[in-house]
Amino acid sequence: MDSTQTRRTALQGAAQEAQRIADPVVGAGEPMFDLIELMFFAYRDFVGDADHLLENFGLGRAHHRVLHFVNRRPGLTIAELLEILKITKQSLNRVLKDLLDQDYVESRPGVNDRRQRQLFPTAQGKTLALDVARLQSRRFARVFAHLRDGARADAIDFLLAMVDAGERDKVAALVGARPVLAAPGPRR
């Protein structure tokens, strides 16, 4: 169970200290060039899946992000979307307008607050969003088919830990991942 590993905060210091001492290089240890570069290559190919599929529809990466989150959280407001994407409303509006015009997304006045706009995917919006998600999921499926059993849970922990600390709880809640992070798991 993921909660088997819900306790401890002390190892942090030791590991970091060991890492620092192990490397003669100034500052804070030998740069992790391998991980730095792998983040670049892995992300590039990962988003490539979505890019390639969506270009058939004349939609770009920005459209995809909006469609994805609207599909994932139907009823999302503009403000919530801006908070998730961390872009300006002008940037959002440009792509959102396309999605509305082309009937991938529809907007209705907020239920509680009619100043707000709640966003919903249309039938074709859902289909497209799911098509992309499945394509991306196939990449993950191929990946984990080659890795050991806990690899998927480990990847989730790793990626969540990579998120800025101040954002981590929000992200964890959004993606539905249990915030294992604050209290890591199976120690040595």
Next chain:
Amino acid sequence: MDSTQTRRTALQGAAQEAQRIADPVVGAGEPMFDLIELMFFAYRDFVGDADHLLENFGLGRAHHRVLHFVNRRPGLTIAELLEILKITKQSLNRVLKDLLDQDYVESRPGVNDRRQRQLFPTAQGKTLALDVARLQSRRFARVFAHLRDGARADAIDFLLAMVDAGERDKVAALVGARPVLAAPGPRR
């Protein structure tokens, strides 16, 4: 153990069937929304480190990538850089020109083939590239300090596996990671 872990054999079970009925368009299992979204958030914050540091120097993300790889592989040619970055020479030239003008990178005629240009970081180029790499490495260090012992090697395996199959060997060679991936030996 982790019930969140996808079991390939069980994936075709009840959960997916429920999904299929609820939604007519199902391809290959439940989309891994968590991982899809975590890739986005993790990469966003990861590159944010570099972006924020480099904006003090008037350099953008594209400049950073070039500087990074030139620093990592001194003597790189234009063609090799294009192959790594997968952009056009016009895009490269724009940022490379800035780096040359501002003395972060220098170029010399190729040793064997004088048509080529070999690129080298200057002293200040090395310093800047290393500063960024260390900043990014600190994020990784914080991450792994919270995760179990093998987490770093696992992350490397995961990210490398995320790379397109056709690119994986090249990437593995570039980052110096052993291509564990091609031969899925460490199964279990």
Next chain:
DNA sequence: GAAATATGTCAACGATGCTGCCATAAGGGC
């Protein structure tokens, strides 16, 4: 010497960020 190769460059365009500013509509406090 001709062809292929490695690179540089000009011009235009496209996607996606940004800032600044102003407009509109609805909610809330008085």
Next chain:
DNA sequence: GCCCTTATGGCAGCATCGTTGACATATTTC
């Protein structure tokens, strides 16, 4: 009802970084 705040929309302009296409130059190779 008046007024301030909030949620959103829209216009104008700009920056970064990617693209294609066409052409120039130097060098290697055949």
